[in-house]
Amino acid sequence: RNVHLIVLESFLDPRLFTTLSFSASPVHPDFEALFGDQLGLSLSPVFGGATAQAEFEVLCGVPALERLSSVEFNVFNGSAALCLPGQLANMGYHSSASNIYKPNFFNAVAGYQGAGFSVSHFPREFFPAADTYLTFGDPGVEEYLFDQQVFEQNLAYVKKHLQEHPEKPLFNYMMTIYGHTPHILDPDSRPERIQLHSDYADDHLSRATNQFYYRTGAIAAYVKSLLSLDPESLIIFISDHVPPLRNGPNTYNALAYLDGIEKAYYHNRLAVIDRGKPRVWPLIHHYEIPALVL
Numbered sequence: 001r002n003v004h005l006i007v008l009e010s011f012l013d014p015r016l017f018t019t020l021s022f023s024a025s026p027v028h029p030d031f032e033a034l035f036g037d038q039l040g041l042s043l044s045p046v047f048g049g050a051t052a053q054a055e056f057e058v059l060c061g062v063p064a065l066e067r068l069s070s071v072e073f074n075v076f077n078g079s080a081a082l083c084l085p086g087q088l089a090n091m092g093y094h095s096s097a098s099n100i101y102k103p104n105f106f107n108a109v110a111g112y113q114g115a116g117f118s119v120s121h122f123p124r125e126f127f128p129a130a131d132t133y134l135t136f137g138d139p140g141v142e143e144y145l146f147d148q149q150v151f152e153q154n155l156a157y158v159k160k161h162l163q164e165h166p167e168k169p170l171f172n173y174m175m176t177i178y179g180h181t182p183h184i185l186d187p188d189s190r191p192e193r194i195q196l197h198s199d200y201a202d203d204h205l206s207r208a209t210n211q212f213y214y215r216t217g218a219i220a221a222y223v224k225s226l227l228s229l230d231p232e233s234l235i236i237f238i239s240d241h242v243p244p245l246r247n248g249p250n251t252y253n254a255l256a257y258l259d260g261i262e263k264a265y266y267h268n269r270l271a272v273i274d275r276g277k278p279r280v281w282p283l284i285h286h287y288e289i290p291a292l293v294l
Helices: 029-035 050-062 084-090 105-115 148-165 203-229 249-253 288-293
Strands: 003-009 040-044 094-099 118-123 170-175 234-239 267-274 278-279
Touching: 003 050, 003 094, 029 118, 029 203, 040 288, 050 084, 050 105, 050 288, 084 094, 084 105, 084 170, 084 288, 094 105, 105 118, 148 203, 148 267, 203 234, 203 267, 234 288, 249 288
Parallel strands: 003 170, 003 234, 094 118, 094 170
Antiparallel strands: 040 267, 234 267, 267 278
């Protein structure tokens, strides 16, 4: 079976703020129809940044303990590290990484190579010497490429692989960038449509909430198209970390994120589609994703 593992930059579900209400539902109706309440949670090793630490756990299956460096990928040199992509490659998979941002961030090239990917793709604007299907284009005022535009490029890539190599299973890993602080919205293509009802003001949270609506719509469309190509696949979406917002932990505490449970703002959304059906696991850690896949 093919495996599609998508790590979403700062994918914050505003419905998890217990004391926050909205002028309209912050989730796209297509996403709601697809998942309903069948969404899980996973504990990230980081809050508000250091995406590579979340990636390290998701790909390598062990906690990011910062014993050798503040970022584990910084000590990778390309040598095999027995992570999930390499394990799947050894089982006959084409292990492919797609990162829509700059390859020099967090030593990503050596990190992905050491994790065992057969090939890594970055936007040609940032890595012109490499053979890649990705392009960053012009995201305009939003600064970061919208998820849907990344997903459409990836769908074409997946379709081509399935057509040209039907005998070789695919591990399709993708790291997005939209949703990154400061959550800028293009008023023409993605106007603010949801107002927050709260005495606690955080403009970053307001924009992130509106982004959530548009992002969930993009995810639902991507899943629909992916399942039409690959109905038996395993599809996993996980947020790398929640964003820092304007006021860091203060916003999460003030609005009772997840009722203020221990390490509340280390909890991130996890969504799994198994052969077309959503599945929910009890609370896990990011480093348990490889075990879930295997």
